[in-house]
Amino acid sequence: MQHSTVRIRVNGDVREAPVESRLLLVHFLRDVLGLTGTHIGCDTTSCGACVVLVDGRAVKSCTMFAVQADGREVGTIEGLAQDGVLHPLQEAFHVEHGVQCGFCTPGMIMGALPFVEENADPTDEEIRRAISGILCRCTGYANIVNAVRRGARTLHGLPVDGAGAMTSRHGAETGPGSTDQPPGPHG
Ligand code: FES
Ligand code: FES
Numbered sequence: 001m002q003h004s005t006v007r008i009r010v011n012g013d014v015r016e017a018p019v020e021s022r023l024l025l026v027h028f029l030r031d032v033l034g035l036t037g038t039h040i041g042c043d044t045t046s047c048g049a050c051v052v053l054v055d056g057r058a059v060k061s062c063t064m065f066a067v068q069a070d071g072r073e074v075g076t077i078e079g080l081a082q083d084g085v086l087h088p089l090q091e092a093f094h095v096e097h098g099v100q101c102g103f104c105t106p107g108m109i110m111g112a113l114p115f116v117e118e119n120a121d122p123t124d125e126e127i128r129r130a131i132s133g134i135l136c137r138c139t140g141y142a143n144i145v146n147a148v149r150r151g152a153r154t155l156h157g158l159p160v161d162g163a164g165a166m167t168s169r170h171g172a173e174t175g176p177g178s179t180d181q182p183p184g185p186h187g
Contacts, residue, residue, distance in 0.1 A: 006066045010035065011079025019066045025059075026050045028066035029076060037077040037106050041135075048134030051107040052076050058111045060133070077106035080113075089116055089151035095163045098147030100138035107134050112148045120156035122149060 007016040010033060017032050024043075029035045029052065041049035043062050050061045053075035080087040086094065089109055099105050108131060115122070115130040122130070127148045128141070136144060153160050 004067050004070070006070045008069050008072055008074050010074045011076060021065065021067055023066045024062050025052070025054075025064040025066045025069050025074075026061035028069070029061060029074070032066075035076050035078055038110075039103055039106055041103065041107075041137075046135070047104070047107075048111060049104055049107040051111040051134060053110060053113065056114060058114055075110065075113075077110055080109070088154040089113060089148070092149075092151035092154060093144075093147040096143050096147035096150055097163075098140065098144040100136075100140045104134060104136045104138075108136065108144060112151070116148060116152035116155055119152055120158055122152055124149075 002021045003018050004021055005016060005018050006028065007014065009015075010029070015033055017028070019028055019032065023032075026038055026040055029038050030040070038052055038061060039049040040062065041047035045060055045063050048060060051058050052061045053059070053073075054061075054064070054069060055072050056075075080090055087109075089112060093099055093105060093109060098108070111134045112127075112131055115127075119126060119130075124145055127145050131144065131148065150160050
């Protein structure tokens with residue numbers, strides 16, 4: 001079996017290890033580096049539970065070989081909180097209860113992160129499109145949309161309402177059970 005050495009910067013730390021060339025990035029993160037916050041829901045590019053940042057872009061880490069990440073910057077959910085303080089987007093998921101079982105949450109947050117960094121006050125439609133490549137099995141999309149909106153506004157210093165008051169706008173259907181899942185950018 002052919003081996004290569006992969007050297008990446010993960011959450012600011014340089015990590016290096018020999019891997020089989022066929023090893024997926026998600027398995028490298030979880031099994032070699034021990035970063036199990038990145039989840040595996042399907043292994044077939046469908047669910048988005050495995051989304052991480054690669055050079056700042058949201059990527060399904062089950063779609064990349066570890067060797068393809070060699071020399072690149074990778075961000076995982078473990079790197080978001082700083083000195084015990086949650087990132088505003090994490091805090092927003094907490095306040096808005098954008099979590100049920102939590103299985104999709106690391107992928108949901110990492111997938112939404114580049115979006116909220118670029119969008120201070122997104123509409124429901126924009127949020128839903130941004131997270132459309134990431135599936136929540138619990139179908140808690142209403143609270144997730146509210147959480148992403150709160151995270152975006154907080155990150156950009158805009159005022160936010162009380163928990164549960166970040167209601168959907170523009171008439172979008174965001175309630176639990178919604179099956180509106182157009183193809184997303186996280187491929
Ligand atoms: Fe489901 Fe990667 S594990 S998309
Ligand atoms: Fe359960 Fe999303 S909170 S899969």
